[in-house]
Amino acid sequence: MKYIFGNWKMYLNFEESVNLANFLFTEKLDDSGIELAVFPTALVMKDINNILKSTSIKTGAQDAGHPSKGAYTGMISAEMYKEIGCEYALAGHSERRHLFGETNKDVRAKVESYLDAGLKPVICIGETKKDRDSDKTRYRLAKQIMRAFEGLSFDEGQVLVAYEPVWAIGTGNACLPADATDRIDFIKSEIAKYSQNFVPVLYGGSVDEDNVLSYFSLGSIDGALIGSASTKISSFGNIIKSVLK
Ligand code: PGA
Numbered sequence: 001m002k003y004i005f006g007n008w009k010m011y012l013n014f015e016e017s018v019n020l021a022n023f024l025f026t027e028k029l030d031d032s033g034i035e036l037a038v039f040p041t042a043l044v045m046k047d048i049n050n051i052l053k054s055t056s057i058k059t060g061a062q063d064a065g066h067p068s069k070g071a072y073t074g075m076i077s078a079e080m081y082k083e084i085g086c087e088y089a090l091a092g093h094s095e096r097r098h099l100f101g102e103t104n105k106d107v108r109a110k111v112e113s114y115l116d117a118g119l120k121p122v123i124c125i126g127e128t129k130k131d132r133d134s135d136k137t138r139y140r141l142a143k144q145i146m147r148a149f150e151g152l153s154f155d156e157g158q159v160l161v162a163y164e165p166v167w168a169i170g171t172g173n174a175c176l177p178a179d180a181t182d183r184i185d186f187i188k189s190e191i192a193k194y195s196q197n198f199v200p201v202l203y204g205g206s207v208d209e210d211n212v213l214s215y216f217s218l219g220s221i222d223g224a225l226i227g228s229a230s231t232k233i234s235s236f237g238n239i240i241k242s243v244l245k
Helices: 014-026 042-052 078-083 094-099 104-117 129-133 137-149 177-191 212-216 233-244
Strands: 002-007 034-039 058-061 088-091 120-125 160-163 201-204 223-226
Touching: 002 201, 002 233, 014 034, 014 042, 014 233, 034 088, 034 233, 042 058, 058 078, 078 104, 088 104, 104 120, 104 137, 120 137, 129 137, 137 177, 160 177, 177 201, 177 212, 212 223, 212 233, 223 233
Parallel strands: 002 034, 002 223, 034 058, 058 088, 088 120, 120 160, 160 201, 201 223
Antiparallel strands: none
16 A cells, blocks of 8 residues: 655645645545545645545644643644544644654654544654764654654554655755665664554655656655645646556
C-alpha cells in the first residue's frame, strides 16, 4: 500500500478547499491501490468530509490539541476531529515545531491523545539544515523517534511517520530519492527498537508532479506527504494520476 497525503496548510480558503475536494470526488481519484488523504484547514473539515464520504479518500487534521475537553481557548481536540469523520492527524509537523515551539514532549502527548481518540497519528520528523551541516541528522531523527515511540502502545496500522527534512520543506530543494531512502531505512531500524509493528514511513519536502515517481519507485518509501503541490488542482491531479498509472 502506498500513501499520498496532501497537507493544505493555510494555503486554501473555504471555497478553494471545497473546489479541490469536489475535483477529487468528480475525477474519482480514489483507488484501492493507494491510500489518499487530505489535510484541510479545520474550518472546512466537515464540508470536505461530506463531499468525500462516498469515496475511499480520507481526511486528517493538520494538528490537534492534546487535552480532550475543557478551558483551552482556540484549541480543537483529536476527539472533535474524530467525531466529524477524520481518520488521521499530523503530529509535530515542522511548522508546528519551529513556528509554534512544539517540543518532542508535546508531540508525544499529541500522539497519545490521537490514539485515544481513534485517530491515526502521522508523526512528522526531520533534521534542520544546521543538523545536516553538523552531521547530526541521525542523532536528531533517533531522538525524535525515541521520544515518540518509547513505551508507546499501538496496533499495527495505527501509526505512520513522515520523514520531512526541514531544509526541504517549501524550498524546492527536495531530498534526493536515494538519500531519502537511506534516512527512511534508518528511521525504520530505529522504530524497530521500540515496536515490532510495521510503521509506514512517507517522504515529504518539495514533492511535486515532476519528482513524485522517483520516490514511489523506491521500495522503502511508503508514500509522500505533499504540501504546496497538493493545493492546486492541476499538480495534485497529475501527481495522483501518475502514481495510479
Ligand atoms: P512542501 O511541504 O511539499 O510544500 O515542501 C511539505 C510539508 O510540509 O508537508
